[in-house]
Amino acid sequence: AVEPDLTGKRVLISAGGTREAIDPVRFIGNHSSGRQGYALARTAAARGADVTVVAANVGLPDPAGVHLVRVGSAVELAEAVEAERAGADAVVMTAAVADFRPVNSAASKIKKSGTAPAPIELVENPDILAGLVVSREREGTAQTIVGFAAETDDVIANGRAKLARKGCDLLVVNQVGGGKAFGTDDNKATVLGADGTVVDVPTGPKEDLADRVWDLVAERLPG
Numbered sequence: 001a002v003e004p005d006l007t008g009k010r011v012l013i014s015a016g017g018t019r020e021a022i023d024p025v026r027f028i029g030n031h032s033s034g035r036q037g038y039a040l041a042r043t044a045a046a047r048g049a050d051v052t053v054v055a056a057n058v059g060l061p062d063p064a065g066v067h068l069v070r071v072g073s074a075v076e077l078a079e080a081v082e083a084e085r086a087g088a089d090a091v092v093m094t095a096a097v098a099d100f101r102p103v104n105s106a107a108s109k110i111k112k113s114g115t116a117p118a119p120i121e122l123v124e125n126p127d128i129l130a131g132l133v134v135s136r137e138r139e140g141t142a143q144t145i146v147g148f149a150a151e152t153d154d155v156i157a158n159g160r161a162k163l164a165r166k167g168c169d170l171l172v173v174n175q176v177g178g179g180k181a182f183g184t185d186d187n188k189a190t191v192l193g194a195d196g197t198v199v200d201v202p203t204g205p206k207e208d209l210a211d212r213v214w215d216l217v218a219e220r221l222p223g
């Protein structure tokens with residue numbers, strides 16, 4: 001039996017990957033499946049938490065017993081997270097958020113013209129994770145904020161730098177590339193803590209990594 005150690009706790013999880021419209025039929029996207037986010041949702045619910053998931057383009061069966069909010073783009077994800085973050089004891093950002101979006105999304109499908117294609121001009125998306133940290137500091141509330149990062153090389157050094165830059169409490173660093181992480185059921189990760197802790201999670205089901213993340217979050221929750 002699972003310990004209901006998250007009973008009475010509210011957790012917010014972002015999952016999947018954003019899509020940034022180029023025109024009504026095309027987008028800039030990424031390979032995030034939402035599996036890790038949904039695994040976090042299922043395990044948190046099993047441990048008694050009140051779970052909200054903001055899902056960006058996830059094509060998996062809905063996790064049972066969680067409040068699901070569907071979004072498409074990074075701006076929509078930011079708005080949904082902003083609407084749901086207040087009062088959450090923990091926020092875990094697993095979603096792969098596009099760093100940039102097209103400045104303009106064409107109103108109708110872009111056609112081949114026979115001449116050189118027009119370049120797609122991009123603008124930066126808000127950093128939602130960093131924004132969560134700013135909101136928490138402003139409000140002075142106790143909220144554990146967790147980021148995920150996919151790195152292809154110098155995993156620990158890059159992860160440490162990213163943790164410091166984002167200001168979150170925990171950063172789960174995945175080694176990606178070579179068939180690891182994206183779209184697979186298994187995940188191998190290192191969880192870095194702002195307090196200097198380093199926890200290696202061996203290759204295993206995404207549920208196992210999720211449970212380890214909740215263990216580390218539970219340790220940091222007040223009370």
Ligand code: C5P
Binds near residue numbers: 014074097125126
């Ligand atoms: O900087 P990078 O995209 O590698 O950081 C990954 C972490 O930051 C993830 O937790 C992701 O959900 C979050 N993120 C975000 N807003 C962005 C980009 C990333 O919240 N615009």
